[in-house]
Amino acid sequence: MKNTLYPIKFTPILKDKIWGGQKLKNLLNKESNLPNIGESWEISDVEGDTSVVSNGGLKGQSLKYLLENFKSDLIGEKNYKQFGNKFPLLIKFIDAREDLSIQLHPNDKLAAERHNSFGKTEMWYTMQADEGANLIVGFNQKMTRETYLKHLESKTLTDILNFDKVKAGDTYFIEVGRVHAIGAGVMVAEIQQTSDITYRVYDWDRVDDQGNERELHNDLAIDAFDFDMEDNFRVNYSKTENQSNEMVSCPYFTTSYLEVTETLKRENDHDSFMIYICVEGEAEIKTEAATEKIKKGETLLMPAAIENFEISAASAKLLEVYV
Structure with a gap:
């Protein structure tokens, strides 16, 4: 089957989000009539959102079909042994017109036990940022469970969060257990494990068109935190041309x-x-x-x-x- 494989593109899966905007349409040429395009899922094997090939002889076939038919020729022998017919990564573009919720993700163990899912380690590459825009990553001080809960209950969570001014090219590594949010005015490319498990802990008291607040997951989130993490989330990298x-x-x-x-x-x-x-x-x-x-x-x-x-x-x- 090797000879029939070629560089594969997929049809983007666009997601309307309460915090989304129009940059994915205006800056990245995504075709959509959605009012608030928050995410473009570029390669996805998430249940219910499987990518479909958009080019070449395999056009119209799903990523699931490719995995089942090409196996290690598609993803490599070691990956096929580990993941089988499950693609391990989810690739997205995200446009935050408004701040995303303050959130974190569970590790592999918790995600498997609670959701039959992978955990959600991820990274962001900033593609564009409005003047003065922020990413929220981690805390601005040493943190304990007790201090965190005190601020959560008194609705002063933002007092202890770390706000980082951000510009194009800035890159962040978001490990499981680290609190984070993409701030208003930021567009990123996101690379993550195949998982759609997010624990929201605060959503800026935002309501939808019907006046409903989005669900929070504080009972689940408290056990997912790693309060001992170092502030090693900023990624420094060289930019030498024509090499990785x-x-x-x-x-x-x-x-x-x-x-x-x-x-x-x-x-x-x-x-x-x-x-x-x-x-x-x-x-x-x-x-x-x-x-x-x-x-x-x-x-x-x-x-x-x-x-x-x-x-x-x-x-x-x-x-x-x-x-």
């Missing part, structure tokens, strides 16, 4: 920054699929089977069976992801 610059490497994914200004010969020796997320410009990815263009706001899956390929661009910035 590692940003984040964890058990769930490795992501590198790749700025392309010429033709690069690439070799996939990771025994894994590779994902390319275009965050600026436009590039061309060429294999023996096919050539595919990728422009800002697009995501492409390179099957593990394709070991050699070329990436060409006059000027493009890509995120390169594998497991």
Whole structure:
């Protein structure tokens, strides 16, 4: 089956969110009539939201179909042994017109016990940020369970949260158990484990069109916190052109920054699929089977069976992801 695989694109799954805006439509050219486009799920194997191929001979087939039929040729032998017919990553673009809820995610153990799901370790790459925009990550002081609960109950949670001014290119690694929120005016690319489990602890007293507040999950969240985490969430990375610059490497994914200004010969020796997320410009990815263009706001899956390929661009910035 190796010969039938090629660089694969998927139809974005767009999500209307109470806090969403129009940047995904206006800046990333996502087609939608939704009033508040909060998220574009680029590659998803979440139950009920499975991605569908949008290009080439496999157009119209689901990611689930690809996994069942191509197995390790799609995702690599070690990944197939570990995950079977389950794709391990969820790739998104997120536009926050308003602040997202203050939230955190459970680890693998809690998520499996409570939700039959993976945990949700994730990272953000800031694609655009309005002047003065913030990301909320962690606390602004040493924190204990008791102090946190006191502020939660007295509705002074924002007093102990860490607000980070953010600009394009800023990158954050959000481990499970860390409180966080994307602030108003920020658009990010998000790479995460395949999970849709979020524990909301505060939602700015926001109500929907019917006057209803969104559900909070404080009883579940309190056991998911890791109050002993270091403030190591800001990612420093080099930006050397025409080579992979590692940003984040964890058990769930490795992501590198790749700025392309010429033709690069690439070799996939990771025994894994590779994902390319275009965050600026436009590039061309060429294999023996096919050539595919990728422009800002697009995501492409390179099957593990394709070991050699070329990436060409006059000027493009890509995120390169594998497991």
